[in-house]
Each structure stands twice: as C-alpha cells, then as structure tokens.
Amino acid sequence: MGTQDLMLNSPYLNAAGMLGFTPSSRWPLDLPPGAFVTHPISLKPRAPAETRAVLPFTGGFLLHTGLPNPGLHAVLKQYARRWARSTLPVWVHIMPSTPAEAAQMVARLEDTEGVAAVELGLPPGLTEEDILLMVEAACGELPLLVSLPIDRYREAWVPQLGQFPVSGLTLSAPRGVLFRADGAPVEGRLYGPAFFPQTLAAFHNLRSLGLPLIVGCGLYRRADAEAVLAAGALAVQFDGALWKGFLL
16 A cells, blocks of 8 residues: 555645535636545544634634534435545545444445545544554555644654555644633634644655655645645645635
C-alpha cells in the first residue's frame, strides 16, 4: 500500500466537514477538484452540539458543531450509490471512538463501491498508545490518511506512523477556545488565513518523515496553495475558502 493507491484527479480537495457527505456539481472554486472528502462520520449516530456556534476572531473563526451525522450505516444507505457513480474519487473521513470501531468501519467501507480512501480523524484526549492502536486498526485494503491537527505535529507518536502502511498525513485544523457574547467558553476547531504560518511550519518539519503530505488549514490565497504544492505537498485541502472564496 502506498501513494500509488491514492486516486486524485488534481491536487485540490475540500477539507472534511466543509461540503457534506457526497460530491456536488457545484464546486465553489475555479480550481478543478481532485477528490471529495466526506463530512466526518462516526460508527453510531451523533447529535449536534447543544450550543453550536461560529465565532469570528481576527484572522479566522471558531466552528463548534459537535460533528453531527447519522452514523455509518445510515450514511451508506443514503449516499453509497452516489459515491459509486461519482466522477471524483471519494475519501471517507471516519471518526471512530475506539480501535475496534475503526476496524469495523474500515471493513464496511472496503465492501463499498466508490470509496477510494479513508481519512482517519483522531478524537481528542487519546494517549499515544491509543492513537497508534487506532491507526493500526484502521489499516486495511483501502489507502489510509491520518488527519493531524497542525498544533500536534511535534507529538512523539507522529514519527512512529512509519511502522504502519499509512498512505499519507493530512494537516488539519487545530482546536481552541473562545468566549461567546454571554461569556461562556466554547471549544471548537479553528479556521482562517492566520493559521497558514503554523501550517507551513508543520509541513516543513514533517517532510523528514517521508510520508506524503496533504496540506490543509490556513489556505485562503491561491498563491499559498501553489507554493506548498511546489514545495512538495501531494495535495491541498481548502476549508473556509470554499465558503468565502480566495482572499486574492
């Protein structure tokens, strides 16, 4: 298993959670999409957060949704046929709670026509051992990408990914906390152009691992996306730029 297994029509992708569960004919950018990354999917249904929020700050925004989804079985029932008919390779982003769930989800996806790769989202709070067990459990017949928040690239488990047949790393949004208008703290994922320097630092430091890198988070300028591709990134993922367009 390796990079040859990753199906890409071009190096431009969406980040998980930005465009729903299935490709649409309305791709919002004037760059050709290379693959479609699904909304994060859990094994069991997941309800929305009680206090969903989009909180702006200078240079970006915090998004807190709880990553609601109907669970893998319901998603496959509703969307699997569309994935099979898609002209874009479909990468399914999974967010298992345990290694056993990871193995179960990957096995189900291996039997689903139209799934070209699996992107593994790691829940917060896992120990280093738990993370490595989760990655190992998610390794199967499909190419596996591990979603790595850009603020976690220095963690000790990251270099150990080379012992598994991982097809690449996706640099993704970090987490943070902002206050709502009523003073209550809200934790969520952070997006915006302010994170591009931090993303670039993670990219440069991770190149020594020898794994293919897909650079996401902070890409709001076309020139920045082209720069990381020229520097050796396999592909780039866009998040908020899909909603608001490029800055330049």
